[in-house]
Amino acid sequence: MTDEPQSSDVAGASSDAPAGAVPLPEPLITNPTWWVMVRGMARSVRPHQWVKNLFVLAPVVFAKHLTHPSIIISAIGAFGVFCLLAGAIYTLNDLLDVEADRIHPVKRHRPIASGAVPEPVAKVLIVVLLAVAFGGALLGPRMFLVVALAYFVLNTAYSLKLKRFAYLDVACIASGFVLRVLAGGYGTRTEVSFYMIACTAFLALFLGFGKRRHELSGVQAVKQRAALAASGPRALLWALALTGVASVATYLAYTLDPNTRKLFRSEWLWATAVHPLFGVLRFLHILKSRPNAESHTQEMLRDTPFVLNLVVWVVEVIMIIYRLRPT
Numbered sequence: 001m002t003d004e005p006q007s008s009d010v011a012g013a014s015s016d017a018p019a020g021a022v023p024l025p026e027p028l029i030t031n032p033t034w035w036v037m038v039r040g041m042a043r044s045v046r047p048h049q050w051v052k053n054l055f056v057l058a059p060v061v062f063a064k065h066l067t068h069p070s071i072i073i074s075a076i077g078a079f080g081v082f083c084l085l086a087g088a089i090y091t092l093n094d095l096l097d098v099e100a101d102r103i104h105p106v107k108r109h110r111p112i113a114s115g116a117v118p119e120p121v122a123k124v125l126i127v128v129l130l131a132v133a134f135g136g137a138l139l140g141p142r143m144f145l146v147v148a149l150a151y152f153v154l155n156t157a158y159s160l161k162l163k164r165f166a167y168l169d170v171a172c173i174a175s176g177f178v179l180r181v182l183a184g185g186y187g188t189r190t191e192v193s194f195y196m197i198a199c200t201a202f203l204a205l206f207l208g209f210g211k212r213r214h215e216l217s218g219v220q221a222v223k224q225r226a227a228l229a230a231s232g233p234r235a236l237l238w239a240l241a242l243t244g245v246a247s248v249a250t251y252l253a254y255t256l257d258p259n260t261r262k263l264f265r266s267e268w269l270w271a272t273a274v275h276p277l278f279g280v281l282r283f284l285h286i287l288k289s290r291p292n293a294e295s296h297t298q299e300m301l302r303d304t305p306f307v308l309n310l311v312v313w314v315v316e317v318i319m320i321i322y323r324l325r326p327t
Contacts, residue, residue: 025102027115037118040111041125044094045087048298053082055177055200056184063190064263064321071188077136078187081148082180084133088126089155095122096159143186151179170208170239177204195254202247206280207296209239210287214296244280251276266320275313282306 032040056079065071094101094112101113111117117125130152137148158172181200185192213236254260255270286299286306300306 025099025108027102027113028108029115032116032118036116037121040114040116041121044091044111044117044122044125045129046090047083047087048301049090050083050086051297051301052177053079053086053180055180056082056187058181058196058200059185059190059192060188061318062193062196062321065188065190066318066322071190074140074188075184077140078144078183081133081136081140081187082151082183084129084136085148085152085155088129088133089152089159091122091126091129092156093159095119095126140187141189144183147179147183147186151176151183154179167239170205170212173208173211174201174204177201193254195250195257195260199247199250199254202243202250206240206243206247207283209236209243210283211296212236213240214287240284244284248273248276248280264321265323269317269320272313272316272320275309275316278309279306279313282309 029036057075060066060071060075091112094110097107098113098119101107101110104113107113112119112122134145134148137145154172154175158169162172163169177200178197181192181196184190213233216233216236252270252273255273260269261267282303282305283296283300286303287296290299
């Protein structure tokens with residue numbers, strides 16, 4: 001048995017399936033070795049998706065707290081808790097979707113669907129991740145624990161039921177990003193502005209609608225995700241346009257707000273709005289040019305112009321906010 005799932009003829013009908021019934025596909029791997037399971041568990045928690053948890057750190061950056069070691073430690077702890085929670089939720093989602101994933105040309109190779117991680121092992125992994133995550137959350141402020149619990153409950157409800165409802169599913173995704181920002185604020189006892197909440201919500205809606213638009217172009221899309229049946233391509237394009245414009249406009253309004261300019265003692269933060277605008281446009285280009293990709297998040301992180309734009313934006317924001325000057 002090799003480490004990578006092989007295309008197999010076993011994904012066919014069971015010999016005792018009722019006549020006329022649609023056969024359920026079998027896993028590609030039936031007897032995974034321990035090393036295959038370890039690698040599979042590492043993939044199940046999707047560490048490449050943890051970049052989304054950087055939203056937990058946003059309140060610290062824009063509150064000018066990067067020079068406070070105690071706050072930085074709290075922020076890193078909050079980030080770690082949400083990475084563990086995200087890993088548990090991704091694993092739970094794959095466990096619930098195992099049958100649907102096995103009929104998908106790409107998702108059938110996911111660890112649980114392929115059989116690299118047996119379902120009982122996946123259940124144990126979820127319990128361990130949650131135990132460590134909430135154990136860490138107990139060390140922080142009470143409201144941080146409340147937000148972490150709300151994040152888990154919301155995503156569990158999403159995995160069990162809410163993802164079947166068009167547009168409500170995207171609202172759940174956006175709420176998850178907002179909860180990350182609130183968690184960063186409560187975890188570090190940092191005030192979170194209305195602008196940050198609004199900008200995060202619009203950007204998350206934009207990314208969520210982009211994900212649905214990407215999935216709608218896939219093979220057997222409606223069978224794979226029920227909410228897509230009620231999501232038309234034209235409606236999703238309008239939703240992408242509106243939320244993309246709203247996210248950039250909200251960020252620009254924040255940079256031009258008198259209180260923002262007074263806090264950072266700078267008139268130039270508005271110039272950094274060109275980077276969110278480029279990011280939105282580049283994301284739309286990635287969606288259109290790479291329809292067969294499994295994850296739009298992975299594609300963004302592999303896209304050199306997108307990553308360079310993000311890095312330059314972060315550097316410019318930090319230099320302006322913290323009044324850094326080249327020596």
